[in-house]
Amino acid sequence: KLSERLTAVAEYIPSGSRIADIGSDHAYLPCYAVKTGAVSFAVAGEVAKGPYLSAASQVKKEGLTKKIDVRKGDGLEVVTPGEVDCITIAGMGGALIASILENGKDKLGEVKRLILQPNVGAFAVREWLIRNKWELISERILKEDGKIYEILAAERGEPLRPYTEENFTAEKFFGPFLLKECNESFREKWNAELLNWERILEQLKEAGHSEGTENKKQEIQAKILMTEEA
Numbered sequence: 001k002l003s004e005r006l007t008a009v010a011e012y013i014p015s016g017s018r019i020a021d022i023g024s025d026h027a028y029l030p031c032y033a034v035k036t037g038a039v040s041f042a043v044a045g046e047v048a049k050g051p052y053l054s055a056a057s058q059v060k061k062e063g064l065t066k067k068i069d070v071r072k073g074d075g076l077e078v079v080t081p082g083e084v085d086c087i088t089i090a091g092m093g094g095a096l097i098a099s100i101l102e103n104g105k106d107k108l109g110e111v112k113r114l115i116l117q118p119n120v121g122a123f124a125v126r127e128w129l130i131r132n133k134w135e136l137i138s139e140r141i142l143k144e145d146g147k148i149y150e151i152l153a154a155e156r157g158e159p160l161r162p163y164t165e166e167n168f169t170a171e172k173f174f175g176p177f178l179l180k181e182c183n184e185s186f187r188e189k190w191n192a193e194l195l196n197w198e199r200i201l202e203q204l205k206e207a208g209h210s211e212g213t214e215n216k217k218q219e220i221q222a223k224i225l226m227t228e229e230a
């Protein structure tokens with residue numbers, strides 16, 4: 001059975017899509033999406049040998065080699081321009097997801113939807129989307145096995161539409177949809193972050209004064225204030 005996290009990613013794939021799942025590991029997501037009929041063709045991309053081999057063996061085991069092409073390579077280099085219209089990248093940090101998109105910009109011409117699931121640092125993904133004229137159309141946050149995950153879906157459009165002028169910084173940090181919804185997983189995630197920052201702040205205070213620690217303290221204090229307000 002597919003995890004709730006990857007099922008939620010799959011739910012954002014438009015029916016009839018041709019997808020590339022980058023960093024596919026075991027290829028569970030493309031296998032599931034092909035089996036449900038949502039996807040007619042998928043590329044499963046992997047940079048590391050072990051995960052690449054595990055993706056290839058899973059696809060073979062499920063008898064899906066005609067519909068899922070497992071390819072080894074870094075980020076979007078495994079994709080030919082025009083080949084897919086939806087890209088999924090799940091289970092990595094937000095900064096890595098943003099760098100994969102940045103390095104693969106020339107492959108995004110025909111891509112209509114991006115579905116991104118950063119484990120941490122979702123704001124780096126939101127920043128990349130804004131800078132590259134992708135509009136965030138939906139977000140989800142969910143808890144599974146004690147961990148909290150965010151999923152961001154984007155299409156080409158008006159990148160600032162989901163944001164407000166007054167609350168732009170906080171919305172970029174927490175997610176405009178997630179901040180508005182403010183569900184239990186959201187509150188749990190940011191309450192845990194608050195405790196963590198407060199602990200770091202205490203440690204920095206004990207460490208004494210230097211330009212570096214002063215900057216770090218201010219940065220953390222700003223995040224604490226923003227989170228308390230949220």
Ligand code: SAM
Pocket residue numbers: 006022023024025026045046047048051073074075076089090091092096100
């Ligand atoms: N997407 C799956 C999921 O969400 O369950 C697997 C997530 S796994 C934690 C992250 C995978 O991304 C690893 O298998 C890793 O090898 C792969 N990866 C990391 N950087 C990559 C890159 N630049 N290009 C392709 N794959 C990458």
